[in-house]
Amino acid sequence: MADAPKAGCARPTGGLVGVPKDDQKKDQQSKSSEQEVKRMIQVGKPAPDFSAPAYYKGEFTSVKLSDFLGKWVVLCFYPGDFTFV
Amino acid sequence: MSVDSVFVHKMWNDNEISKMVKGGVPFHMLSDGGGKVGAAFGVYDPDAGVENRGRFLIDPDGVIQGFEVLTPPVGRNVNETIRQIQAFQLVREKKGSEATPSGWRPGKMTLKPGPDLVGKVWEVWKPEMASE
Incomplete structure (x- = not known):
């Protein structure tokens, strides 16, 4: 597991592993990078590695996808907490 | 997430x-x-x-x-997600020698792709089996 973040006022953030922070920002904003993003999520191809802050059984911690190699992983995204369905 | x-x-x-x-x-x-x-x-x-x-x-x-x-x-x-994981786990365990047809669930028949099965799926697998 990656290091547990301190529960301070600064909001902890994660991101892709092995991609400079500036490039990640660019990825979201420039349309020319859309094709590149699509290529990253083909079935049969490796999932992009990332780390992210997490809440888990009463604790604040941090998770890295590659820490779960050797296990099956279900990764779910959703619009937001309290969004009904 | x-x-x-x-x-x-x-x-x-x-x-x-x-x-x-x-x-x-x-x-x-x-x-x-x-x-x-x-x-x-x-x-x-x-x-x-x-x-x-x-x-x-x-x-x-x-x-x-x-x-x-x-x-x-x-x-x-969620049940469909679990069904897919079970199917992928079986395929992985069998190293690709078996495939799971539409609607497969644990315990149902798999198909063994190979020269003998080409054009013969209709003999062993019926569309109704997808929703049984």
């Missing part, structure tokens, strides 16, 4: 989900402020500033075996 902070995750788990699921969420609730990870997986909607309902099955080698993405108002089918 959503764009919410871990603080909001805690509030949602402690004040609502734990009332529906005994002990609360049994897995990690991940925070993706800014949507960087969601963007890499193609589920981040920059106009709305949130992530769509994406679900990715990642195998023990870190390879994506399947995914499904829904817009926010429609919820997922």
Whole structure:
């Protein structure tokens, strides 16, 4: 597991592993990078590695996808907490 | 994973989900402020500033075996997700020598792809079996 973040006022953030922070920002904003993003999520191809802050059984911690190699992983995204369905 | 902070995750788990699921969420609730990870997986909607309902099955080698993405108002089918994991686990265990036809569930017949089966699937597998 990656290091547990301190529960301070600064909001902890994660991101892709092995991609400079500036490039990640660019990825979201420039349309020319859309094709590149699509290529990253083909079935049969490796999932992009990332780390992210997490809440888990009463604790604040941090998770890295590659820490779960050797296990099956279900990764779910959703619009937001309290969004009904 | 959503764009919410871990603080909001805690509030949602402690004040609502734990009332529906005994002990609360049994897995990690991940925070993706800014949507960087969601963007890499193609589920981040920059106009709305949130992530769509994406679900990715990642195998023990870190390879994506399947995914499904829904817009926010429609919820997922957890049973279908579990069925797919069971099918992928069987295929992995058999090293690809068996394949799971439409509607397969544990205990139902698999197909063994090979020269003898070409053009003969109709003899061993019927469309009704997909929804049995």
